[in-house]
Amino acid sequence: MKFGGSRPKLAPDPDLIRSLAKLLDETGLSEIEYEAEGQRIHVARYAATTIAPPSTQPAAEAPAPVTKPPAGTNGASHHRNGADDPGILKAPLVGIAYLCAEPGAPPYVRVGDTVAEGQTLLIIEAMKVMNQIRAPRPGRIARVYVGDAEPVEYGSALMQIE
Amino acid sequence: MFEKILIANRGEIALRIHRACRDMGIKTVAVHSTADANAMNVRLADESVCIGPPPARQSYLNIPAILSAATITGADAIHPGIGFLSENADFAEVVAEHGFTFIGPKPEHIRAMGDKVQAKVMAKELGIPTLPGSEDALTSVDEACTTARTIGYPVLVKAVSGGGGRGMKRAHNDAELRSLVPLAQAEAQTAFGDSSVYLERFLDRPRHIEVQLLGDGQGAVVHLGERDCSLQRLHQKVLEETPSPGLDAAARERITEIAVEALKRIGYRSAGTIEFLYQDGEFSFIEMNTRLQVEHSITEMVSGIDLVREQLRIAAGAPLGYDQTDVHLRGHAIECRINAERAEDFRPSPGRITEYHAPGGPGVRVDSGLYQGYEVPPFYDSLISKLIIYGCDRQECLMRLRRALEEYAIGGIDTTIPLHQRLADNAEFQTGAYDTGWLERLLDHHG
Numbered sequence: 001m002k003f004g005g006s007r008p009k010l011a012p013d014p015d016l017i018r019s020l021a022k023l024l025d026e027t028g029l030s031e032i033e034y035e036a037e038g039q040r041i042h043v044a045r046y047a048a049t050t051i052a053p054p055s056t057q058p059a060a061e062a063p064a065p066v067t068k069p070p071a072g073t074n075g076a077s078h079h080r081n082g083a084d085d086p087g088i089l090k091a092p093l094v095g096i097a098y099l100c101a102e103p104g105a106p107p108y109v110r111v112g113d114t115v116a117e118g119q120t121l122l123i124i125e126a127m128k129v130m131n132q133i134r135a136p137r138p139g140r141i142a143r144v145y146v147g148d149a150e151p152v153e154y155g156s157a158l159m160q161i162e
Numbered sequence: 163m164f165e166k167i168l169i170a171n172r173g174e175i176a177l178r179i180h181r182a183c184r185d186m187g188i189k190t191v192a193v194h195s196t197a198d199a200n201a202m203n204v205r206l207a208d209e210s211v212c213i214g215p216p217p218a219r220q221s222y223l224n225i226p227a228i229l230s231a232a233t234i235t236g237a238d239a240i241h242p243g244i245g246f247l248s249e250n251a252d253f254a255e256v257v258a259e260h261g262f263t264f265i266g267p268k269p270e271h272i273r274a275m276g277d278k279v280q281a282k283v284m285a286k287e288l289g290i291p292t293l294p295g296s297e298d299a300l301t302s303v304d305e306a307c308t309t310a311r312t313i314g315y316p317v318l319v320k321a322v323s324g325g326g327g328r329g330m331k332r333a334h335n336d337a338e339l340r341s342l343v344p345l346a347q348a349e350a351q352t353a354f355g356d357s358s359v360y361l362e363r364f365l366d367r368p369r370h371i372e373v374q375l376l377g378d379g380q381g382a383v384v385h386l387g388e389r390d391c392s393l394q395r396l397h398q399k400v401l402e403e404t405p406s407p408g409l410d411a412a413a414r415e416r417i418t419e420i421a422v423e424a425l426k427r428i429g430y431r432s433a434g435t436i437e438f439l440y441q442d443g444e445f446s447f448i449e450m451n452t453r454l455q456v457e458h459s460i461t462e463m464v465s466g467i468d469l470v471r472e473q474l475r476i477a478a479g480a481p482l483g484y485d486q487t488d489v490h491l492r493g494h495a496i497e498c499r500i501n502a503e504r505a506e507d508f509r510p511s512p513g514r515i516t517e518y519h520a521p522g523g524p525g526v527r528v529d530s531g532l533y534q535g536y537e538v539p540p541f542y543d544s545l546i547s548k549l550i551i552y553g554c555d556r557q558e559c560l561m562r563l564r565r566a567l568e569e570y571a572i573g574g575i576d577t578t579i580p581l582h583q584r585l586a587d588n589a590e591f592q593t594g595a596y597d598t599g600w601l602e603r604l605l606d607h608h609g
Contacts, residue, residue: 001210001211001212002207002208002209002210003209003210003211003234003235093226093227093230094211094212094213094227094230094231094234095230095234096234126226126227126230127226127229127230127233127260151234151235153211153212153213153231154196154211154212154213154214154215154221154227155196155212156212
């Protein structure tokens with residue numbers, strides 16, 4: 001989704017992505033997220049396995065090259081689309097996401113919370129109607145992608161539930 | 163003038179509207195389905211909002227999603243484009259209720275022209291010539307025969323709630339009519355949920371002539387000439403041209419004046435087109451489209467008037483600012499609708515565009531969202547490009563058309579460019595002597 005502000009560039013910065021990918025190698029991290037000037041870039045490595053008995057799977061530990069991202073990584077996007085990621089809750093409608101029942105109230109859920117199936121995780125307001133967005137199955141909130149009062153489109157990544 | 167307009171459509175018309183907005187320094191919001199995330203109009207728009215998955219019902223026809231997108235982006239107005247919600251009077255009303263300007267006609271005119279029988283009644287009241295037919299739905303087979311003898315055979319039995327040329331049956335005499343009426347009623351019930359049928363005289367070799375109109379909703383109405391859209395296949399237009407090679411000046415004068423007077427009487431606002439069948443020197447009203455048409459571009463070429471820009475100006479409340487004497491129609495223009503289909507059998511051909519080179523040069527305009535690497539989605543209608551040619555007269559136009567078609571390279575998918583080349587080379591087409599059945603007869607003979 002392109003939203004607000006000046007006309008965005010049509011393509012992400014390849015040099016930046018390359019240097020982020022290099023950082024992954026050097027530090028051994030599996031994900032780096034970088035945000036500046038309204039753009040957010042997320043680079044992740046999905047190795048087949050990193051904890052395994054020695055010698056059997058050396059090739060699997062190489063990070064995915066930037067030019068051919070592994071399934072599930074978008075490289076650069078304003079909102080992580082999450083099309084291939086398991087456990088990503090995506091917005092089923094267009095509207096404004098609210099993380100709390102009302103201003104000043106505590107959020108419905110936080111990272112680390114365990115949630116039950118059907119539990120309200122956030123609200124998306126569309127045309128003055130507050131739509132409760134519920135957990136499709138039980139799990140643990142691993143990530144929250146949207147901020148409070150942030151506009152979302154159909155398919156925007158909302159939360160990751162493990 | 164609006165600061166931000168949401169374009170509730172897709173494909174080349176969404177790109178067309180985007181361009182008119184950007185010409186006026188207006189910001190654009192492109193709403194799109196997931197299948198259109200990489201469409202050119204989405205890439206170019208200032209802002210974009212994904213409103214649903216590919217099916218139109220969940221995206222381009224999804225009124226709450228579109229309104230929500232307009233709200234979160236702070237749009238001032240919504241342009242509905244062509245098809246989808248453009249002739250949905252309820253949508254026009256709900257847009258206004260939510261504080262956005264609907265770029266188009268008044269809802270009551272959209273509604274009036276959307277009902278086929280009511281539109282014909284209204285046309286008659288406004289002095290527009292209509293085809294002789296039954297005044298209302300048929301109540302019995304005997305009534306059908308009496309009516310048919312008044313109208314004159316052959317007659318067409320048509321569904322009141324039908325459309326798109328579907329389910330029409332032709333009868334040449336009483337015996338045929340007696341057997342066809344119950345059949346037509348049964349089919350109408352199945353297809354449209356309403357068994358009501360009516361009769362209309364059948365024309366065997368008409369031309370399809372339509373008049374482009376612009377009204378400002380404050381009393382001023384002008385026409386921008388007519389278009390000949392007789393070249394059709396299965397009731398879908400393939401190629402359009404203006405002026406019509408089948409009309410003389412007197413006939414043109416007569417029908418454009420009738421159309422303008424009718425729209426002045428109802429205080430019509432925005433762009434609109436009245437469609438007629440023309441045969442044996444007589445015009446008959448078919449329907450009115452209360453929206454922009456795909457082939458509006460050829461009218462722009464001969465008039466020098468940007469129709470989308472006029473829609474925006476009028477929607478913002480501006481008066482037309484000119485009258486008929488200021489409208490000068492010059493030269494000749496032709497549009498080829500290029501579809502992602504095999505030219506031999508019209509089988510759909512979606513897929514990835516591997517090469518793309520559009521023609522150019524004097525008098526050549528291409529309205530298309532195609533680019534190298536673009537994936538033509540399989541979910542929507544197959545129109546992918548409009549090739550629009552202008553010439554000082556029909557002859558120059560035809561020469562230029564042939565040249566431009568030679569240059570146009572679209573690789574990776576099949577397109578109907580070869581069909582248009584066949585038309586450009588066809589002697590009968592070159593004389594301008596064709597009617598609404600001509601193209602199908604040509605295709606049948608050559609397979």
